[in-house]
Amino acid sequence: MRFVCPSQVLFRCVLLLLGMSLALSGSAAEPGPVIPKGKGDQCVADTDFMRRNHMDLIVHQRDDTVIRGIRDEAFSLVECVDCHAQKNANNEPVRIDAEGQFCDSCHAYAAVKIDCFGCHAAVPDSDKSKRVGSNQWLPHKQLLAFKPALPPAHDSSLPMQLDPNPNLQLNTVLERDRNELISTKPE
Amino acid sequence: MIDHARYATLKPRAFSYWLLLLLCAAMVGIGGYCALAMEHAGHIITGMNNHIVWGLPHVFAVSLIVAASGALNGASLSSVFGLPHYKPVARLSVILSMCLLIGGLLVLVLDLGRPDRLIVAMTTYNFRSIFAWNIFLYTGFLAVGVCYLWMMMESRFNRHTVVAGRVAFAWRIVLTTGTGCIFGFLVGRNALDSALLAPLFIALSLVMGMAVLVLFFVILDRWHSPVLNVQLLQSLRRLQVWFLLSLVYFSVVHHLTNLYATEHHLVERHTLTGDLSGVFWLGHILVGVLLPLSLLTIRSINVGEISRLVISALLSLIGAMALLYVVIIGSQSTPQTLFPGKTVLNSQFGDAGFSAYQPSIWEWGLGGGGIAVALLLCLMLLRILPLLPERLPEIPTRPDRSEK
Amino acid sequence: MSSSAPNQNNAQIARRSFLQRLGLLGVAAVAAPALLPTDSNGQITTLKGVSDKHRWGLLIDSSKCAAGCDACVRGCNEEHGISSTGNDDTDAQWIRKIDLKDNLTGQLSSLPMMCQHCDSAPCVDVCPTGASFKRADGVVLVNKHTCIGCRYCVMACPYKARSFIHEPLTDQKSWAPRGQGTVESCTLCVHRIDEDNEQQPACAVACTDEAHSAILFGDLNDPNSDISKAMVERQGLQVRSDFDLNTGVRYTKL
Incomplete structure (x- = not known):
């Protein structure tokens, strides 16, 4: 007696459905995510x-x-939230991870879960001067318009398109720029 | 020492196999749903709070982990202690042990506040933490178990079985010590600042391991006739008596030393005469030790040999979980002593009195799901791997050792 | 190694050039340390940040602390956006008030209890991932990025100072990230410390505003700081000194 395994049938059905949905999504022109513009230049x-x-x-x-x-x-x-969080029609801040907002628009498109805003504030601080004891403490607000030097597109001594170690380059840029930033920060 | 016995996979014709499989699958589904609910809504839906941070899931998880190391006994008795009648069931013992450990770890992981960060726990270690050590002990135990099973099942490697068995035995002792030490070195909690918890946990693992083996063998014997024989039954019974005695010994010593020190009086009062006294005396002492001991030793109680073992196994499992409940919950519901020599009149956060704990349906579901995962895995592996002995070797009974 | 080399047009890559690149990769790996951060003079730079030059702590004068006053608790909650859900058992408790009576003399006292910022902290010892850690300046914190929510630190803390977050949170303060499934406790207002060493934590500010001034904050490593002088003058005692944890939070007249 030939026994047809139900799980196999189910598996084939799922594969078929997947294939169909892929074919359908491929046929429509994907516009890509629409990302709201942040503050400043x-x-x-x-x-x-x-x-x-x-x-x-x-x-x-x-x-x-x-x-x-x-x-x-x-x-x-x-600072990301400060510049990129939008306001709604009533001029109230909208969570930066809300649907269609700066973070969500791309992350939903790329299907990557954001693990920041379970803990971090997703809207800019409304009133930073309202402090306990209202003493002089304020969160530091010093966004320097800062442009890290990008890694050189290619070094003539190396063949084209060879990125020996992207992470290493990134770290180098980060460390160098951090130090520049610190040394230029007004005390 | 080549194993000439032949082994077979389970070929179940019994309705009860499929029923059990279905029940386990259903329970796994329920457990999974409970875990999802807890992760989504947070631990607010459970009975746990900031006084009782480790609740019923931990009782289940620790039970499963302790039983797992105990379930290896069946194999150790054969390869390490050379008892021949355990040899045919050695494979079963190893596979059950690994499945129970996986079930227990799953409960532990799914109860985390951030189970999605399991990768962090597997990649970032603080080696001062006994918890971090345990992660290695647990994963290592699985690896050792696989090797052990391999040595047993591959006839070319049979000669290494004894070495693998010794390593596995040593590993399980260290593992249970590690599990006990999670609780044993918390200086801030009067119920848990004793190194006696490590040997107590080892005794507990021996009892729980024997009990789960008995139940497992009896069930398998229904589906695949020759698993149990007279020698095995007698040996299981004799050993379980000694294991129960050692458990109650460590338990009594632990509480006697606690009663000696004034600083431990509060927690002892809570355990022996307070809210947890029912769980302690009825659960741990009566159901967990006295009843199974009497069943196993008093011959005049008129029950069949198998029923005797099965009932006492069930009772000692319930009792073991009761003991773990007392250790885990009792240590947290007793207020911590912050100011010796002073009485706390008021506190905004329960330093004054005992804390109550009422486990929720989600915690029961998650814990039950862990047991079901272990069973389900086991039931499926039995069909895939040749673990069941085809014929039990005839070993002459030694009359002098058949009766206690 | 070869898998990390980007092969955008790998269809045309000849074996020879591939091997060439592989060799260059090796050279790059050897040369890597030379690319580490340096300033314009070629010196390897060190980053600023906290150091063990300071050790921050509190001295709580329980004779100045009034029974029934919980200004410090309210101040802390407001500062860190800790709001009550009505269930004290599951809400976060960074700081709490305790009223005590001496068993022998019957003398009454009142004091705030919070993370004691131990030098050898049990919570740091037991944390499997190292999320519970002590900063170089003695502040004990939870790194919520690596906290898996196992609650072992809550079990280990002798002062019951840690809280597990039982439900999703919203409206956090930008300087006090807090979230479901992780453990937290008093941070000694570390965001204020990092901003300006002269800043007092919220509980101390609230206590001063209430005209009690029972909480004194400062640098325990600086013998000339107010807190160090007061500690010598009035004897800063540790809660459960028998544990020998060298706490950063001390009390007078326990």
């Missing part, structure tokens, strides 16, 4: 650089902040 680095490396910048910054207490830098997540 430019970000802390070139858009291209930020698109590819923002996650590394944030992770780097988070360790510096939590473990070494370095808080006053351009790559802080708070």
Whole structure:
């Protein structure tokens, strides 16, 4: 007696459905994500650089902040939210990870989960002067318009398109620029 | 020492196999749903709070992990202690042990506040933490178990079985010590600042391991006739008596030393006469030790040999979980002593009195799901791997050792 | 190694050039340390950040602390956006007030209890991932990026100072990220410390505003700081000194 395994049938059905949906989605022209524009003329680095490396910048910054207490830098997540969070029709801030907003638009498109705003504030601070004891403490607000030097497109001594170690280059850029930033920061 | 016995996969014709498989699958589904609910809504839906941060899932997880190391006994008795009647069931013992460990770890992981960050736990270690050590002990145990099974199942490697068995035995002792030490070195909690918890956990693992083996063998014997024989039954019974005695010994010593020190009086009062006294005396002492001991030793109680073992196994499993409940929950519901020599009149956060804990349906579901995962895995592996002995070797009974 | 080389037009890559690139990759790996951060003079630079030059701590004068006053608790909650859900058992408790009576003399006292910022902290010891850590300046923190929510630190803390977050949170303060599934405790207002060493934490500010001034914050490593002088003058005692944890939060007249 030939026995047809139900799981096999199910598996084939799923494959078929997947194939169909892929074919359908492929046929329609994908416009890509629509990303709201942030404040100011430019970000802390070139858009291209930020698109590819923002996650590394944030992770780097988070360790510096939590473990070494370095808080006053351009790559802080708070500054991301400050510039990129939008306001609604009533002039109220909208969560930066809400549907269609700056973070979500790309992340939904790329199907990458954001793990920042379960803990971090997703809207800019409304009133930073309303402090306990209302003494002089204010969160540091010093976004320097800062443009890290991008890694050279290619070095003539190396063959084209060879990126020996992208992470190494990124780290080099990060460290150098951090030091520039620190040394130029007005005390 | 080549194993000449032949082994077979389970070819179930019994309705009960499929029923059990279905029940387990259903329970795994329920457990998975509970875990998802807890991750989505947060631990607010459970009975746990900031006083009782480790609740019922931890009782289940620790039970499964402790039982896992105990279930290896069946194999150790054959390869390390040379008892021949355990040899045919050695493979079963190893596979059950690994499945129970996986079930327990799953419960532990799914109860984390951020189970999605398991990768962090697997890649970032703080070696001062006994928890971090345990991650290696647990994964290592699985690796050692696989090797052990391989040595047993591949006839070319049979001669290495004894070495693998010794390594596995040593590993399981260290593993249970590690599990006990999670609780044993918390200076801030009066119930948990004793190194006696490590040997207590080892005794507990022996009892739980024997109990799960008995149940496992009896069930398998229904589906695939020759798993149990007279020698095995008698040996299981004799060993379980000694294991139960060692458990109650460590438990009594632990509480006696606690009663000696004034600083431990509060937690002892809580355990022996307070809210947890029912779980302690009825659960751990009566159901977990006295009843199974009497069943196993008093011949005049008129029950069949198998029922005797099965009932006492079930009772000692319930009792073992009761003991773990007392250790895990009791240590947290007792207020921590912050100011010796002073009485706390008021506190905004429960330093004054005992804390209550009421486990929720989600925690029961998650814990039950862990047990079901272990069973389901086991039931499926039995069909894939040749683990069941085709014929039990005839070993002459030694009359002098047949009766206690 | 070869897998990390981007092969955008790999269809045309001849074996020879591939091997060439592989060799260059090796050269790059060897040369890597030379590319580490240097300033314009070629010196390897060190980053700024906290150092063990300071050790921050509190001295709590329980004789000045009033029973029934919980200004410090409210101040802390407001500063860090800790709001009550009505269930004290599951809400975060960074700081709490405790009223005590001496068993022998019957003397009453009141004090705030929070993370004691131990030098040898049990929570740091037990954390499997190292998320619970002590900063170079003695502040004990939870790195919520690596906290997996196992709650072992809550079990280990002798002061019951840690809280697990039981439900999703919204409206966090930008300087105090907090979220579901992780553990947290008093940070000694580390965001203020990093901003300006002269800043007092929120609880101390609130206590001063209430005209009690029972909480004194400062650098325990600086013998000339107010807190160090007061510590010598009035004896800063540790809660459960028998554990020998060298706490950063001390009390007078326990």
